[in-house]
Amino acid sequence: MGLVKLTLKIRSGVRLAGLLMLSCIAIADSGNKSALDFRAMVEQDINDFQAFFKKRFPQVEFSEYKNGVYAIDAASREQWLEMEDFPPYEFAIDDGENLFEKPFANGKSYADCFDNNGEGIRQNYPYFDSKKGEVITLELAINNCREANGEKPLAYKRGALANLSAYMASTSTGNVLAIQVPDEAAYQAYSDGKKFFYSKRGQLNFSCADCHMRVAGQKLRADITSPALGHPTGFPVYRAKWEEVGTLHRRYAGCNTNIRAKPLPAQGRVYRNLEYFQSVMSRGLEINGPSSRK
Amino acid sequence: MKVNRRSFLGGLFKSVVCIATATSLPRMVYAAWNEKAFKAETLEGALKSKYPGLEVIDSTAIKLKAPAIAENGAVVPVSVKTDLPSVKTISLFVEKNPSPLAATFHITPLNVADISIRIRMGETSNLIAVVESNGKLHRVQQEVKVTIGGCGG
Amino acid sequence: MKIKAKVKNNITKVKMLIKHAMETGRRKDQDGNVIPGLYITEVSASHNSQPVFFAEVGPAVSKDPYIAFSFKGGVAGDKIVITWVDSSGSTETGEAVIK
């Protein structure tokens, strides 16, 4: 309780608090983290991250960031609304629902693996599993469920798994992301994701932040880049380019390929940590997946 | 601008689907698929095959709604609406597609001349809507830019 | 096939989404072989057994086609029946109730 109080105090503090934060970062870097430090630093990261976008796009409502580039680009928003009026991913939701309800060979089902029978829980993912010491995404949890019940895991980028994820997201529409960083091991995973997000890579030498923070909203090649705030809320997505539904990690791989960096494995530790960081940054936004993208 | 999808979907009717054979379908009174027009490789050829002998005039009485820059050429939302009298058909052509004719809608007195469809455009091109009304072809056109080589936002 | 039909001011707006690959016959598979064309050619709809819509379409229509049209005279509770035929002769019929 005292911790929360202190955190709040720092959040509402003025410049001095900011200076304190800086010294906290310095301490953290020297490997001297305390429980207080990492919680306060995550809070500060979220505030800074969200403030960045508020400053960049002062006219955009915070809640709009769940809509990706359509939050900031009126011309493409109109076409997107036409798509969302009767979106092609409705077939994926139906397929996902059928898959979800079909029992495994052992008689159990997906519902047995999840809280609230798997309904309305998308916003709780990804979370840090302190026992396993790793980030668990919804897609990983689906496959863990399958394997625990003697079923083969599904491929992570498209098809049945993407459709299951789409169905589970569809029952969570409007639920708000509030991903926690519960302990120091979680903070390590979060920090790894953060480091990935800000590291330049690929032949083009771009970081996630270069395209989706620095030049977010500007034309990069033929497209306007989306703001990083809210990236995970709408996934999985039906992309016109894919002509089908795909997962967030498929999109990560595509993004990496665009900057000529060799993609890392879907649901590997690196992309899961990245998803964790991005989801923590998007705290307070509503889940609205699946959704359609260009 | 806010759409609550859950409530929207809640109002959606579950459609019952069954597979029938072509022969058991009630025969429609309309003309069959105009193969020649759909396979024509030029705008002019498609127009002539579709509407032989009809005069084409530019019109301001047709509302063609399409994006100036398509998000993706694979899915371009297009709507056509008109108050012209006695509309018989509405056709959509994409000048630079390999086969320009995209669709023809047959309008009966029961219909409202207001249709929407999502089409493919291979490259930046003129999009042409033609409305057949009172024995004449009324035309409106608009350029739709299709960009390639983006990273998709 | 998914159908949504809604009546307002005596005009019924019908929207449909059809699951279909709409292969143009111009795409190639991974081995470079042309994937044969297979696309919907005709879509028709009836209301109380009365035809209210007919469209001829070609391969320029997007995958999983979306089409919307409107007609006069529908009443909430009435049935709308939609049928499509593709270039191979396959067909599907779906129905929905006007809301």
Add this chain to the structure above:
Amino acid sequence: MNKLRVFFIALNMAFLLSNSLYATADINSILDDARISVEKAAAKGFEWTTTRKLIKDAEKALAAGDKDKSLQLAKAALNEAEKSLVQASYAETHWRAGIPL
């Protein structure tokens, strides 16, 4: 005079021959370095999508006897592989510089 000319031609040919022999070994050693570096970059998660293709193209050119082209491609591959390693170590120490806050 004639003898001198023959001597020079012979010397020249010998030089050319040894140069091309040296080039093959050189290309292979550059390619080996490139392969090692690209594996290192991959292990750090910083491999570029373009580097292995350059190595492959260099191998192909070498097999086809086009040593100039092969040497060029091998150098380009090594350059890329080394740059991606520099990128990886720069990210390790300087990633915070990429925070636009």
